[in-house]
Amino acid sequence: xxxxxxxxxxxxxxxxxxxxxxxxxxxxxxxxxxxxxxxxxxxxxxxxxxxxxxxxxxxxxxxxxxxxxxxx
Amino acid sequence: xxxxxxxxxxxxxxxxxxxxxxxxxxxxxxxxxxxxxxxxxxxxxxxxxxxxxxxxxxxxxxxxxxxxxxxxxxxxxxxxxxxxxxxxxxxxxxxxxxxxxxxxxxxxxxxxxxxxxxxxxxxxxxxxxxxxxxxxxxxxxxxxxxxxxxxxxxxxxxxxxxxxxxxxxxxxxxxxxxxxxxxxxxxxxxxxxxxxxxxxxxxxxxxxxxxxxxxxxxxxxxxxxxxxxxxxxxxxxxxxxxxxxxxxxxxxxxxxxxxxxxxxxxxxxxxxxxxxxxxxxxxxxxxxxxxxxxxxxxxxxxxxxxxxxxxxxxxxxxxxxxxxxxxxxxxxxxxxxxxxxxxxxxxxxxxxxxxxxxxxxxxxxxxxxxxxxxxxxxxxxxxxxxxxxxxxxxxxxxxxxxxxxxxxxxxxxxxxxxxxxxxxxxxxxxxxxxxxxxxxxxxxxxxxxxxxxxxxxxxxxxxxxxxxxxxxxxxxxxxxxxxxxxxxxxxxxxxxxxxxxxxxxxxxxxxxxxxxxxxxxxxxxxxxxxxxxxxxxxxxxxxxxxxxxxxxxxxxxxxxxxxxxxxxxxxxxxxxxxxxxxxxxxxxxxxxxxxxxxxxxxxxxxxxxxxxxxxxxxxxxxxxxxx
Numbered sequence: 001x002x003x004x005x006x007x008x009x010x011x012x013x014x015x016x017x018x019x020x021x022x023x024x025x026x027x028x029x030x031x032x033x034x035x036x037x038x039x040x041x042x043x044x045x046x047x048x049x050x051x052x053x054x055x056x057x058x059x060x061x062x063x064x065x066x067x068x069x070x071x072x
Numbered sequence: 073x074x075x076x077x078x079x080x081x082x083x084x085x086x087x088x089x090x091x092x093x094x095x096x097x098x099x100x101x102x103x104x105x106x107x108x109x110x111x112x113x114x115x116x117x118x119x120x121x122x123x124x125x126x127x128x129x130x131x132x133x134x135x136x137x138x139x140x141x142x143x144x145x146x147x148x149x150x151x152x153x154x155x156x157x158x159x160x161x162x163x164x165x166x167x168x169x170x171x172x173x174x175x176x177x178x179x180x181x182x183x184x185x186x187x188x189x190x191x192x193x194x195x196x197x198x199x200x201x202x203x204x205x206x207x208x209x210x211x212x213x214x215x216x217x218x219x220x221x222x223x224x225x226x227x228x229x230x231x232x233x234x235x236x237x238x239x240x241x242x243x244x245x246x247x248x249x250x251x252x253x254x255x256x257x258x259x260x261x262x263x264x265x266x267x268x269x270x271x272x273x274x275x276x277x278x279x280x281x282x283x284x285x286x287x288x289x290x291x292x293x294x295x296x297x298x299x300x301x302x303x304x305x306x307x308x309x310x311x312x313x314x315x316x317x318x319x320x321x322x323x324x325x326x327x328x329x330x331x332x333x334x335x336x337x338x339x340x341x342x343x344x345x346x347x348x349x350x351x352x353x354x355x356x357x358x359x360x361x362x363x364x365x366x367x368x369x370x371x372x373x374x375x376x377x378x379x380x381x382x383x384x385x386x387x388x389x390x391x392x393x394x395x396x397x398x399x400x401x402x403x404x405x406x407x408x409x410x411x412x413x414x415x416x417x418x419x420x421x422x423x424x425x426x427x428x429x430x431x432x433x434x435x436x437x438x439x440x441x442x443x444x445x446x447x448x449x450x451x452x453x454x455x456x457x458x459x460x461x462x463x464x465x466x467x468x469x470x471x472x473x474x475x476x477x478x479x480x481x482x483x484x485x486x487x488x489x490x491x492x493x494x495x496x497x498x499x500x501x502x503x504x505x506x507x508x509x510x511x512x513x514x515x516x517x518x519x520x521x522x523x524x525x526x527x528x529x530x531x532x533x534x535x536x537x538x539x540x541x542x543x544x545x546x547x548x549x550x551x552x553x554x555x556x557x558x559x560x561x562x563x564x565x566x567x568x569x570x571x572x573x574x575x576x577x578x579x580x581x582x583x584x585x586x587x588x589x590x591x592x593x594x595x596x597x598x599x600x601x602x603x604x605x606x607x608x609x610x611x612x613x614x615x616x617x618x619x620x621x622x623x624x625x626x627x628x629x630x631x632x633x634x635x636x637x638x639x640x641x642x643x644x645x646x647x648x649x650x651x652x653x654x655x656x657x658x659x660x661x662x663x664x665x666x667x668x669x670x671x672x673x674x675x676x677x678x679x680x681x682x683x684x685x686x687x688x689x690x691x692x693x694x695x696x697x698x699x
Contacts, residue, residue, distance in 0.1 A: 010076070010179075011357070011361075012179075013309060035364060036183055066122060067076075
């Protein structure tokens with residue numbers, strides 16, 4: 001299951017760090033952030049609850065960059 | 073400007089004015105300290121807050137932390153030394169914020185520019201309802217609906233023209249500036265701009281499967297496949313920042329301790345100042361920003377030229393291309409059989425062509441079709457009498473009351489005509505009229521106009537070998553290879569043999585060199601996948617090509633292969649420049665800082681200035697038109 005989300009992050013290094021953190025979240029098979037397109041492509045692990053997982057992603061990313069925003 | 077940018081700009085202006093006033097109006101003691109501190113907090117509160125959160129969340133060594141430590145350190149020094157010079161701390165924070173603002177603005181601007189370049193997404197489709205044209209979202213148009221495209225509008229969905237004629241501007245898709253003429257019955261693809269007449273189009277694909285959507289998806293996802301350079305940079309920055317922090321700490325503590333131990337003055341203030349300068353220089357932003365931006369711009373520029381690259385990693389591999397292997401039919405040649413010569417004719421060429429076309433008028437064989445195309449008219453069937461097809465030999469027909477034999481040499485033998493062989497390669501069609509030899513027609517695949525210059529350009533771009541693989545006969549392959557100046561060719565290959573040949577070449581090349589395979593993608597999928605870079609020609613219409621390849625050329629012009637290589641070289645060149653420039657300047661500044669020759673101002677330049685220069689340089693990758 002692949003999904004692309006519009007995101008808001010305004011520093012490239014933060015985007016890198018968010019990507020690393022997002023990949024550690026349970027339920028995420030792989031997450032990539034395209035800073036230039038302001039997009040996050042997420043591949044969910046089988047059986048994962050998208051909404052819950054994305055909330056968790058948002059939380060860990062906000063820890064890295066308080067201004068991080070995902071359009072869910 | 074976003075809201076955040078506006079807010080920060082106001083903060084920058086307010087605190088700049090504040091700082092200038094503070095320097096003109098003389099104040100002393102606590103009041104002075106208080107005012108400067110207020111100014112410092114106005115400009116730096118968010119940095120301090122982020123630094124605090126970073127520490128709480130166990131993420132110590134980010135740039136906010138560095139700036140906070142450096143400026144707080146500078147204030148502490150000023151208090152400790154009782155100099156009352158708080159200017160530096162405030163100014164460092166101010167300049168850092170100016171740099172951040174400028175960076176965010178430049179980044180936002182370039183992102184918009186690149187996105188605008190790639191904006192081929194149509195906004196609406198005109199659908200006729202109850203005699204009126206209404207605009208609807210292209211998403212909602214069902215396959216098989218009729219849509220109307222007026223001059224100046226984008227074609228929103230793939231389809232077939234059912235009414236009207238016009239010329240289309242395909243440059244947004246292919247980079248080709250010559251307009252394409254279309255009329256009733258022609259297939260059109262979304263993203264083209266209608267230039268002249270009103271077209272009514274019957275859609276053949278839903279919006280999601282239309283060319284435009286496929287291209288956009290491809291380009292947008294390109295950033296997800298990261299190149300080695302990008303991976304290197306993100307690894308590098310993860311090690312780099314902590315390393316610099318530890319060095320800064322060492323710089324602040326070790327030299328004074330050693331000096332004290334040697335019985336000299338420790339000069340603590342001096343060394344701490346140097347350590348703080350160190351911290352300001354250390355931010356890896358220039359690298360982290362400019363490297364992906366260069367790739368993004370390179371991919372954007374290429375897509376503007378009709379070259380779709382599926383990821384930064386492929387762009388990187390493309391720059392190392394030393395071997396290019398071509399498929400012949402459809403790639404170097406047009407893949408369409410044409411009459412290329414009429415020889416030894418006893419009647420004039422047109423008459424001979426007419427006889428051949430009429431005799432073959434009942435056949436749907438590709439050869440018969442090319443004869444009819446060369447004839448150029450609807451065959452006048454009333455001129456044709458009885459037609460007798462002799463399988464494996466040709467056709468016997470009665471035309472204008474004459475007995476015409478059209479076929480190969482065996483047929484000529486059987487009708488007793490003394491035929492002449494041809495010196496040209498291709499398919500030879502002999503014709504005899506009333507048993508007497510009347511000449512032959514040569515039909516062959518035609519080499520593309522730009523194929524030879526495409527190969528020459530590749531050579532100029534530093535490609536070592538251009539090799540052709542074909543399932544065609546030896547003689548044909550030899551001819552084409554010679555005409556195009558190829559370094560080698562393999563003929564009479566089955567699809568499986570092609571993979572084997574490519575593997576042989578792959579085994580022969582050295583480490584960093586890469587091999588690109590160029591094919592038309594329909595039966596070349598295994599080879600496209602096996603090669604380091606698979607390049608598919610002519611994406612218009614062929615899903616298989618888009619799927620299997622790493623690079624897709626929107627039109628099937630062989631010149632674009634060299635162009636793709638050149639774009640990748642330019643892009644990689646810029647990446648290298650940025651990496652060397654940024655690391656170089658930082659290293660020099662770090663050494664100067666450690667030795668005590670650099671002050672905070674130089675440090676700010678090393679951080680923000682380098683970053684802005686790198687971003688501006690990265691944008692150059694977008695300009696690929698004249699490569």
